[in-house]
C-alpha cells in the first residue's frame with residue numbers, strides 16, 4: 001500500500017513533467033487551461049474536474065509510462081487464447097505497457113499526444129484492454145482514484161505556480177527520457193527541471 005501509494009504516483013509525476021518539458025507547446029496549453037480555470041491562489045477539486053486537457057495529459061503519461069507488468073496470474077484450467085493452448089497452472093505475465101503502445105490499437109504509439117483522448121472515450125478502470133495502467137479484474141489497483149488524484153493535484157500545483165526551464169542550457173529535444181529497467185518504468189536518469197517564479201493576478 002505504502003510503496004504503491006507513493007512511488008507509482010511520484011514516478012508518473014516525474015514522467016509527466018519530463019514529457020511536458022520535452023513538448024513546450026503541450027506545457028503551454030496545459031498552463032493556459034490551468035491558469036484560466038483557477039481563481040485566486042487555491043486550487044479546488046472542482047477546478048481540476050474542469051481541466052480536460054490536464055486529464056488527457058495524465059492519461060497519456062499513464063499510457064506511455066505506466067507499469068510494464070501486472071501482478072502475475074495463474075490459469076485455473078486448460079484454455080485456448082487467440083489460438084494458443086494455455087495449460088492449467090501456467091504463470092501469466094501481462095505486459096500492460098505493450099498493450100498501451102500496440103500500433104494496432106494506437107496511432108503513432110511512441111509519441112506523447114494527449115489530444116488522442118479527445119474524441120476517444122477510454123478509461124483506465126480495466127475494461128479497455130489496450131489501456132490498463134492500473135491492471136484489470138480482481139487484482140485491479142484499488143488506489144486508482146487516489147493515485148490519479150495525487151498526480152492531477154500535484155501537476156496542477158506545479159504548473160499553476162511556476163514556469164519551468166531545463167537546466168544546463170538543455171533544449172527540449174536534448175532531454176533524456178530513456179527508461180530504466182525496474183518493475184515500474186523509472187526514467188534512467190532523474191529528470192531535472194528549474195522552477196521560475198511567476199506573478200499571477202489574484
Ligand code: HEM
Pocket residue numbers: 001004005006008009012066067069070071072132133134135136137138139140141142143144146147148151
Ligand atoms: C499512478 C499511480 C498508480 C499506478 C500506475 C498503479 C498501478 C498498479 C497496478 C498495475 C497494479 C496491479 C494490478 C493488476 O495486476 O491487475 C496495482 C496494484 C495495487 N495498487 Fe496501485 N497503482 C497506483 C497507485 C496506487 C495507490 C495510490 C495505491 C494505494 C494507496 C495503490 C495500491 C495498490 C495495491 C494495494 C495493489 C495490489 C492489489 C492486489 O494485490 O490485488 N496503488 N497498482
